[in-house]
Amino acid sequence: MTFVATAIALCLLCSVTTLNATAGDWQILVLDQDGKPLEDAVVELVVLDTPQPTPPQLPASVTVKQQGLNFVPFVSAIQVGTAVDFPNMDRTRHHVYSFSPAKVFEIQLYHGQPEQPVRFDQAGIVALGCNIHDYMEAYVFISNSPLLQVTNARGEAQFQSLGAGRYQLRLWHPFQQEDWALIEVEHKGNSQSQYQLTVQHRPKQPTPQRGFGS
Ligand SMILES: [Cu+2]
The missing domain is CATH 2.60.40.420 (Cupredoxins -  blue copper proteins)
Known part of the structure; x- marks a missing residue:
């Protein structure tokens, strides 16, 4: 299997709408170029100007x-x-x-x-x-950052109890077609953001031809 470092360029659709959620929660929705939920996209946040928040502990x-x-x-x-x-x-x-x-x-x-x-x-x-x-x-x-999530089948990622401030946001998906510029986002508390990522439409894993051995 050959890894080709294709990938990524997204465009910011819209961001930051106040929701009724726990203070500091940040809900992120990632869509593909057709506006469909994109699973398996990594959302990485890097703190820029706020004290390092206490994120959910990542597993050891x-x-x-x-x-x-x-x-x-x-x-x-x-x-x-x-x-x-x-x-x-x-x-x-x-x-x-x-x-x-x-x-x-x-x-x-x-x-x-x-x-x-x-x-x-x-x-x-x-x-x-x-x-x-x-x-x-x-x-x-x-990543060096502990603020990482992978989108679910609904294209969703959620960070809980984040401090307000500026963050660098990066999206990555294995099939993205152009590099995506890092963007700075102001997080002011409960918020919801939506981003779009251009990806290749191909099955992530071809179905095995053999039915035995699994
Ligand atoms: Cu194998």
């Missing part, structure tokens, strides 16, 4: 499993230093690897739980593949 370890001959989840967003487990839930063996500069590694053919998790100690984007199943792909977005 994260799991990217192999299940049904695919990686689950497709996109993970983690802070630098996080360890990721790669359990193989399938009956067939997988051989997980990355050639991405932010983390080069491989876990040679294995069943079940690998001996140890993989620690991601450098910010960047890592494309995962499997030597046995070329179609398998997944991505890990590693």
Whole structure:
């Protein structure tokens, strides 16, 4: 599987509408170029001028499993230093690897739980593949910021209890077509923002041709 650093350019549609939500919550909706909810987009916030808020604690370890001959989840967003487990839930063996500069590694053919998790100690984007199943792909977005979310199937991400102030906002999706400029956003309390990202329309993982081994 070859990772092509295509991606990204979004345009800001609109932002900041006061909602009835817990003070400081920031709800973000990401759409594709056709206005449809975009799943698996990473939303990264970097604090610019406010004291570092107390964000929801990110987990010390994260799991990217192999299940049904695919990686689950497709996109993970983690802070630098996080360890990721790669359990193989399938009956067939997988051989997980990355050639991405932010983390080069491989876990040679294995069943079940690998001996140890993989620690991601450098910010960047890592494309995962499997030597046995070329179609398998997944991505890990590693950031120095703890303010990270991945959009759900409704294109939604939510940050809770954020301090008011200026933030740098970055969106990223594996299939984005142009780089997206970082934007500064003023967060004044409960708010909702909407952004649009141009992405390639392609299935994120072709359906395996074989029905066994999963
Ligand atoms: Cu595999």
